[in-house]
Amino acid sequence: MTSDQEKSIYFLPLEDKFIIYLPYKPLAFIGNTAMVDYIQSGAQSDDAETRQLLQNIGFYAPDQRRLIKERAEAAFKPTIGVLLLTTACNMNCVYCYASAGSGAGQTMPFSVGQAVIDQVCRNARELKKSFSLCLHGGGEPTVVKKLLMD
Structure with a gap:
């Protein structure tokens, strides 16, 4: 995971799970420790099922930082x-x-x-x-x- 990505992904403890929050997508979902580990390792491993789940919810979609900045400056x-x-x-x-x-x-x-x-x-x-x-x-x-x- 790049330092830019690290700044835009937050892992918030919630009982025995985590709220995984990506404000620039915008996306938030609940995941377990294994999901946090997967994401922190770069979310690029051979776990096709996890990768497909993340793909389906928009995890790999481009973030909207540029769009947010353009709107703020408009x-x-x-x-x-x-x-x-x-x-x-x-x-x-x-x-x-x-x-x-x-x-x-x-x-x-x-x-x-x-x-x-x-x-x-x-x-x-x-x-x-x-x-x-x-x-x-x-x-x-x-x-x-x-x-x-x-």
Whole structure:
């Protein structure tokens, strides 16, 4: 096993077995001491059954370090906008997690919603993708119908 591989395989004791964790695959599975020994010896011996098992679960697949790095370095350009128009509500549902309807609530300023919509539209055009908008939150959007329609 190369030193690079050693840094990306972890053997975590779990009772009489081990959690074998490869975060860059990503892959985790439970193995016994023999499996740990097999992997630490380079996972290249003539044990065809063990080798096939590891092949089937993706142990030999290339790790995703490069992909993870590329994603981390990629510019954040969301094409989905999620708007919480208001926490105000006129329904007073007994199951409401947000206790909506119990107070005056707060309303998102039009300028904030417009900025979100403009940004996701710009991103979508630039990336040649579609965009979408979602309404979310613990209020009833129709309470602020003018904001919703604008």
